[in-house]
Amino acid sequence: MRRFRVVVNGSEFEVAIEELSGATGSGRPAVVPVSPAAAAAPASAFVPPRPAVQPAAGEVGAVVAQMPGTILEVMVAPGERVSRGQTLLLLEAMKMANEVVAPGDGVVVEVRVAKGASVNGGEVLVVLS
Known part of the structure; x- marks a missing residue:
């Protein structure tokens, strides 16, 4: 199993990639969430983060x-x-x-x-x- 850090829309995720040998028949690797919270949440509960306008340090607006x-x-x-x-x-x-x-x-x-x-x-x- 190999571990990777992935950044999506500014949010960072840690994932582990495991190669399945013959279990899926597709030969493609599966993505396995590492954090317990991510593993417990159903896929339908995931809402991608909405990009927000972030002011630069000290600048309002x-x-x-x-x-x-x-x-x-x-x-x-x-x-x-x-x-x-x-x-x-x-x-x-x-x-x-x-x-x-x-x-x-x-x-x-x-x-x-x-x-x-x-x-x-x-x-x-x-x-x-």
Whole structure:
């Protein structure tokens, strides 16, 4: 049995992989949860974590990049009022355009990126009040 650490949407899981010899007939390895809590929970009870907008250290209202990528389009400007769920900008990551949305109602205080900029995961993109 081999043990691995897997990160999914920012949540870390420890798993053990065991090769089954002829038991399933598929020849594929089985994933076995390591923690007792994970083993006790039925598969239907698992709800994947929802990505949350995390402000950078000391910044209230910061909207951060959830993954590294390139800014395709900035759709807001400082002083503009935004509503919860409104698209603030488009971030291209893994060959897909991802909408970065407002976590709540507010006013755009600062836009820290421009079209074409490369960003890292966790980097502040927009600050809302």
